[in-house]
Amino acid sequence: MNILIIGAAGMLGRKLVQSLVAKTNLQGRPIRRLVLADIVAPEQPAFDGEIETVAADLSLPGTAERLIQSRPDLICHLAAVVSGEAEADFEKGYSVNLDGTRSLFEAIRLAGKDRPYCPKVVFTSSIVVFGEPLPDIIDDNHCLTPLTSYGTQKAIGELLLADYSRRGFLDGIGIRLPTISIRPGKPNKAASGFFSSILREPLIGEEAVLPVSESVRHWFASPRAAVDFIIHAAELDTARLGSRRTITMPGLSATVGDQIEALRRVAGDGATGLIRREADKAVADIIAGWPRSFDAQRAEELGFKAEKSFDDIIRVHIEDELENALPAREHV
């Protein structure tokens, strides 16, 4: 099994690599080779097989051809300019998220002209492909009306993935990820950042700012669940997908209030006391256009699984990021 991961230096990419290295097998075959690519060279984990790390810009001519030169059996394409940057820099967003993705698919198609080549391709899309109209619960047949350039680029990626798969150039599966919470690391300026920071910071005894009302509802999965989605997608028989190659992933529909109550149950009043309310209309306006809940029936039938409560999501964070301990317990 020869695996290429594009976007391997990102938060999900690193966790995916860790998970693959630990599994040693995929689709019942030993993982012999890993190629880890990103805009900066990814870290190289301890691994028994062959491993290569590459710093490469997928939007530049020739990059995709070089990355697939060893004809990987599986390609996980996680690389993207994120939502805020794609909105701020129109050209960069289209260059990386649309042209980069298309150049990867094209390189695969052209590689198959010489001798047969049809790798499995796992493409990470996002629930921000949805936007209007916004029913309380979005089902699997709902129209894609992205309200950002990032969402537009992901929706186009989904369409290309389906067409290249239908034509037999690649064997694609797209997964629309929920908002990932709790994201490890430092607070960032993403509009969605508070969905993680109001839990992550209090768990280590630090203050966090909540810019919206507790009634705000959204759709979540842990980083661990997201990595499991990618691996499950990589192992899934795509004959089960029909023509709709991209699937909305399961998740947990929860309000900010639900998040805070879960934090209270896991870490006590001291932790929740560290959340400072500071209304931010700009953030609230952005969030108002985001999906609140899904009926992810297709994904569930295909065996994808997410957490069922925010208590679970917080416990996953404590296990995976805090060495299974609550270092803040004494502070809070």
Next chain:
Amino acid sequence: MNILIIGAAGMLGRKLVQSLVAKTNLQGRPIRRLVLADIVAPEQPAFDGEIETVAADLSLPGTAERLIQSRPDLICHLAAVVSGEAEADFEKGYSVNLDGTRSLFEAIRLAGKDRPYCPKVVFTSSIVVFGEPLPDIIDDNHCLTPLTSYGTQKAIGELLLADYSRRGFLDGIGIRLPTISIRPGKPNKAASGFFSSILREPLIGEEAVLPVSESVRHWFASPRAAVDFIIHAAELDTARLGSRRTITMPGLSATVGDQIEALRRVAGDGATGLIRREADKAVADIIAGWPRSFDAQRAEELGFKAEKSFDDIIRVHIEDELENALPAREHV
């Protein structure tokens, strides 16, 4: 009013030009200039204002910039490699239908960098953006799952149109056209060809082949209705569209049997007797994946109108193509 029509040599393009020349006004302003572009130079109609015809390939670098040099107020983008050709020639389809469309939108965006420019852009999409699942009646919020490369390219065009409009680079409106019946001209090899030829040929005393069962249902509008959609779209205030810039056009849901009964009412048993049944499984299989009916509520609320019966569609054909007479009456 300065108007650019790309795809002006096609069947709809020519009728649109005729209609605009006859109207002399659009959006309440006199039409002063027409630029007619296509892969072959369009015919030049009699017109009081300025008129220019251009043979140009939109997929080539520089073409889009040249076409919009005079900063048209309205751009009707009808040009496309058709469904069968986009399926047979993967690269040509993407080059014209995706890259051509994107290069037009990019040229408009870049022209607006020097001094403000935000033309109205009418983009013709198609009901073949739908494919799976296929409910009996498709509503305005149904997912796009194209089953052809052509449908994929149109769906991507819709997404780009919406994003470029949202960013204020252009003022776009997309219209998903029903299957056009009765198409004037000679029989062609398109899978949908018989939907026109089983009426068109008998109306002039010639035989036509019906390759599918009379129970086959599909969604239709006349060429005249399609031109009216484009003109209505050009005049519509896009503030009424919200974020969903592309709209499924109204049409008539009819079976092949309905078509034949309408032909009988308008032209008698002699005409229907010219339809020869000759089952073609390949055609039947393709048609099985096509939409049968829509609830085109948004379009109706926005004032788009289609025919209500196939009798009307046949009468439109007789008026517009047969000089309002039934030349075949004596033969049949």
